[in-house]
Amino acid sequence: MGPSSEKVKDPVCHMWVAPEQFAISYQGMDFAFCSQQCKDRFLANPHLYIGVPGAPAPKQEGQEVFKRRRLRLETPLSDVHAQQVTEQLLAMMGVYSVDIDAGELTITYDLLQATAEQIEATLQQAGACLGEGWSERLRRAFVHYLEENEVANREVQPGPHGHGGHHRD
Numbered sequence: 292m293g294p295s296s297e298k299v300k301d302p303v304c305h306m307w308v309a310p311e312q313f314a315i316s317y318q319g320m321d322f323a324f325c326s327q328q329c330k331d332r333f334l335a336n337p338h339l340y341i342g343v344p345g346a347p348a349p350k351q352e353g354q355e356v357f358k359r360r361r362l363r364l365e366t367p368l369s370d371v372h373a374q375q376v377t378e379q380l381l382a383m384m385g386v387y388s389v390d391i392d393a394g395e396l397t398i399t400y401d402l403l404q405a406t407a408e409q410i411e412a413t414l415q416q417a418g419a420c421l422g423e424g425w426s427e428r429l430r431r432a433f434v435h436y437l438e439e440n441e442v443a444n445r446e447v448q449p450g451p452h453g454h455g456g457h458h459r460d
Contacts, residue, residue, distance in 0.1 A: 302340040302350065303329035304384050304404060317341075328384050328409060335442070339403060342447045349403065349445050356402040356445065357387070360410070367394045376417040383413060402442060 298307040299322075306325040313324035317337055324330040333340055342348035349356075368376060373391040380389045385404025390397040398410060 299323050301325045301329050303332050326384060328405070331409070332404060332406070335406075336446050338446045338448070339442065343449045346447045348447050354403065354445075357399060358402050358407075359397065359399045360407060362396045362398070362414075372417075376414065379413050379417045380410065383409065386410070 297309065299310045300306070301308050301324045302322055304325055308323045308325050310321065310323050313327060313330045315322055315324075315330065315334070317333075320341070322333065324333065338348055340348050340350045342351055368391060376396070377389045377391060380386050380398060383400075383405055385401040386398060387401070388397075388399040396414075400410065
């Protein structure tokens with residue numbers, strides 16, 4: 292049992308939370324999350340976090356999938372704005388480092404806890420303007436496509452008879 296019998300473990304980040312916090316039911320099991328970010332991450336690929344009978348999930352095995360992304364900013368950020376963006380990104384679950392140098396942002400994060408889409412939403416909230424040209428839109432779509440395929444390939448899948456499981460390759 293956890294530190295308190297009134298708490299349950301968030302399957303994404305493993306924080307102890309109240310059972311009604313961001314609560315959902317999935318396949319007859321109840322889950323609670325520390326944040327909307329963790330809840331969304333779980334709902335996108337639940338078997339990354341809970342596995343299937345006979346096959347633990349990558350998160351249950353303690354796996355981390357570190358990604359480093361370099362994004363070119365439309366215009367360089369001032370020191371103050373760069374600090375604000377850095378603080379907001381580092382406040383996200385699963386973001387481990389942020390470096391802003393001139394017009395480039397480098398971020399390192401755990402793909403099992405944060406997505407490029409969530410990071411871009413945080414950047415927009417912080418006021419950082421990523422390029423809006425078509426080449427940039429296509430590049431971001433490509434990054435999202437690659438990440439989601441990588442996530443899907445790590446998700447544990449039920450075996451042919453609903454027992455056991457395997458990772459897709």
